[in-house]
Amino acid sequence: xxxxxxxxxxxxxxxxxxxxxxxxxxxxxxxxxxxxxxxxxxxxxxxxxxxxxxxxxxxxxxxxxxxxxxxxxxxxxxxxxxxxxxxxxxxxxxxxxxxxxxxxxxxxxxxxxxxxxxxxxxxxxxxxxxxxxxxxxxxxxxxxxxxxxxxxxxxxxxxxxxxxxxxxxxxxxxxxxxxxxxxxxxxxxxxxxxxxxxxxxxxxxxxxxxxxxxxxxxxxxxxxxxxxxxxxxxxxxxxxxxxxxxxxxxxx
Numbered sequence: 672x673x674x675x676x677x678x679x680x681x682x683x684x685x686x687x688x689x690x691x692x693x694x695x696x697x698x699x700x701x702x703x704x705x706x707x708x709x710x711x712x713x714x715x716x717x718x719x720x721x722x723x724x725x726x727x728x729x730x731x732x733x734x735x736x737x738x739x740x741x742x743x744x745x746x747x748x749x750x751x752x753x754x755x756x757x758x759x760x761x762x763x764x765x766x767x768x769x770x771x772x773x774x775x776x777x778x779x780x781x782x783x784x785x786x787x788x789x790x791x792x793x794x795x796x797x798x799x800x801x802x803x804x805x806x807x808x809x810x811x812x813x814x815x816x817x818x819x820x821x822x823x824x825x826x827x828x829x830x831x832x833x834x835x836x837x838x839x840x841x842x843x844x845x846x847x848x849x850x851x852x853x854x855x856x857x858x859x860x861x862x863x864x865x866x867x868x869x870x871x872x873x874x875x876x877x878x879x880x881x882x883x884x885x886x887x888x889x890x891x892x893x894x895x896x897x898x899x900x901x902x903x904x905x906x907x908x909x910x911x912x913x914x915x916x917x918x919x920x921x922x923x
Contacts, residue, residue: 681878701844709875711752711864713840714761716755720840722747722800723786725763726852737850739891745855747776748862763787773837775842778853780811792832794852795904800848802828809848814903820848825888827897828852830860831878832871832902841873855891856885878904 687823722744727735744760751758756774763777763784770790781788782802791798801810809820818827824894828847835841843860859881860867862913871877878901884893 672892674849675886680883689810692894705754707868708864709756711868712750712754712843714751714754714756718756718773718840719759719883720751720756720774720776721766722751722758722760723763723775723784724760724768725787727783738748739850739854742891743778743850743854746857746861770833770842773841774840775844776845778845779850779859780846780848787844790833790844791846792880795829795844796907797904798829798878799908800846811846813878813900814906816903818880818882818897824836824885825876826852826855826883826886827902828856828881828883829878829904830856830881832876834876835873836874844878849883851886852881853881855886855894856881856892859894859896876890876905 694723713718723739724744725735727737728742743869748758748760754757759773760770763779766786777787777790779787779804780800781791782800797814799812801808801812801848805820811820811829813829820826826847826849831843831844831846833844834844845853845856845860867877877899880897880900882895884895885890
């Protein structure tokens with residue numbers, strides 16, 4: 672009888688220890704995942720980050736924000752909260768500080784976001800954007816290649832991370848041809864950050880070109896990776912050489 676009771680007690684203790692061990696292991700894995708996520712995004716618990724808002728492109732009023740850019744901000748705010756950080760949402764023309772002190776998510780192309788324009792000029796000089804609303808032109812150029820928007824068929828967006836230096840916070844760039852492509856890139860970032868971690872170290876700058884498929888039908892949900900364009904985006908654009916004067920010099 673005593674042996675039976677002892678066996679039952681030992682079984683209960685063993686089951687309890689196994690449960691505690693399994694719980695501890697799962698908790699350790701969760702902590703490891705969240706720690707890696709915090710390091711990748713620079714979103715450490717208790718720190719602040721910037722969410723930089725563009726104006727609505729072609730919208731006229733400076734403080735008008737496109738609806739899908741608002742959705743992108745909401746998804747980023749959820750990511751920030753999950754990492755235990757705090758988000759400060761600010762307009763693109765109200766940020767007057769450098770990079771590295773805070774993690775930053777900068778949304779919108781340089782036409783609608785002055786801070787994005789500054790980031791591109793300084794750290795990704797191989798990127799240029801050409802927009803002519805009346806002519807229906809919306810082009811994104813990286814290096815010597817240009818991707819045009821095809822309304823209803825394809826939108827393009829650059830998803831980049833600028834590394835400020837060891838121990839400093841990164842700046843993420845979501846530079847899309849439309850607000851829908853901005854939202855799509857934010858969703859791609861939140862869904863595929865683990866794959867990016869395996870390819871890019873936490874202190875590494877990168878730039879990816881993404882394509883949104885049939886946004887009129889699928890919204891921001893169908894997006895594909897076109898290419899890693901880090902090298903082309905980081906290289907300075909060649910300086911135009913002035914044409915020589917073809918007029919012959921007068922003879923003596």
